[in-house]
Amino acid sequence: MKFRACPLREGSLSLHAMSKRVRVRFAPSPTGGLHLGGVRTVLYNYLFAKKHGGDFLVRIEDTDQSRYVPGAEEYIFDTLKWCGLEPDESVQYGGNYGPYRQSERKATYRQYAEQLVKDGHAYYAFDTPEELEKMRHDFKTEQNSSPQYDSNIRMKMRNSLTLAADETEKLLAEGTRHVIRIKIPLHETVSFTDMIRGQVSFDTSVVDDKVLLKADGMPTYHLAVVVDDYLMKISHAFRGEEWLPSAPVHILLWKYLFGLENMPQCAHFPLILGPNGKLSKRDGAKYGFPVFAMSWNDPKTNELTEGFKEKGFLPEAFINLLALLGWNDGTEQEIFTKEELIEKFSLERVHSAGAKFDYEKAKWFNHEWIKQSAVGNLQLAVKNLLAQNGITVGNDALLEKVIGLVKDRCVLLPDFVQQSSFFFKAPETLDVDAVKPKWDEGKKNFFVAYAEKSQAAAEWNATVLENTFKDLAGEKGIKPGELQLPFRIMLVGGKFGPPVFNIAELLGKEETIERINRAINMFG
């Protein structure tokens, strides 16, 4: 980390971290939802910025209207909010370097694109999509399965390099559809230092003349990212590994436009992989786990993709598991709060290899977080979940006790429904089959007596209940163990839940006795 010495008024010297600004870009389009890899990119950017006392900013990429999905932008910010990763600057949160939405910066991008043409680093291209397709077809060979618009091809196409100057002028004056392409130099080695991978080099002869400004006047990512990073004074640019191959284009643009010395430091994060390569939206449905942070309902296809939130993950657990997918602090610690992550995160310890997502381990993280969560942190979510299942909780104090009692056995939030419904509502059906084969008069008599004894009990708690139960069983000559399962079925309805006597304690005297009597009749 770099430091800059700052003299204080008193004359002493103190070290201040140089201000860091990192940014993340979002397209409110591709699939709409923010998938695992996207959120992790945000997370690492966020952690880095916060750790170094810098600013974390989000830019919105609404470059391609045909792909723009309504609602996606709001969705992005909802997701960031749920994850606790709100940016310091963005369309929604404001800041001093706006506008942050790409479509509102069109004039700026054009200005720099024209500048490049003037300096001989870019050119106008008038080729139609059909002509491009023809080119790709005509020049396709066995050695080159996908020909690029590059130094070999460009002189055979219709652009300001091949056309006479007055012809170009005329086409432009007529408003002919055109794009601006970067003119990649012939044989030049472009290299840069990636904070995770070290030095990476490319030969420009394999880079194509990327479109910088599209026919509709919108910039491509390549132009926008460089111009914005400069104008918004970005110091660090981190993104996914899938961007590595386009880095040379960006380096060249920095060189031509703003100077290499002003280029942000960059890092490319490893990909998050699904069972088969890069994690895709399809993998979720295919393998049965969520790939989006929050449920995304595609307004175009009306297709719903379930998210981690709706699946019952705690946001704390979600960012925890994401952080550990490609990074660790070198110790054996695995459970981190956001604050700890900020404190301990370091780019040097981010892996360079892709990480395959494991849903089982993800669930383990959530389980750990539920177990260590304070009851208050869970209460609202559980209450809502119960309400969704038709159970209204009238007694919050009881709910608190119930959550405390059952949270150790809940992996996902919805598990609370099964584990705690019966505290608020008597089970509608009892697992009679589990009891009947061994049910007899002796047991029936026991429970009739136990109900009577309970009625008379002066104290009502698990210990007293259990002692009474065991004493009575002894008197009747029945093993207490044989009576516990029927008792559980009576109260819970099935073979699950916390220890029976704890359940009875929370249920209270009246309810417990009522359930015993009701069940005795059902067992016959």
Added chain:
RNA sequence: GGCCCGUUCGUCUAAGGGUUAGGACACCACCCUUUCACGGUGGUGAUACGAGUUCGAAUCUCGUACGGGCUACCA
């Protein structure tokens, strides 16, 4: 096809020239528990392959193989 990145138990990973290659998830066994879990103890299980450098290589170098990414007027 070309270019780039990568490769330690099934999965996430630790080990920065010298360790019986460590931990976690999952799995198995036992203990605890007469429900289901939690928890505890133990177990199975990895340095892709081949050369080289070195007294010594998971670690450094090269090659091979395999995996992934990119190769759009998408990001």
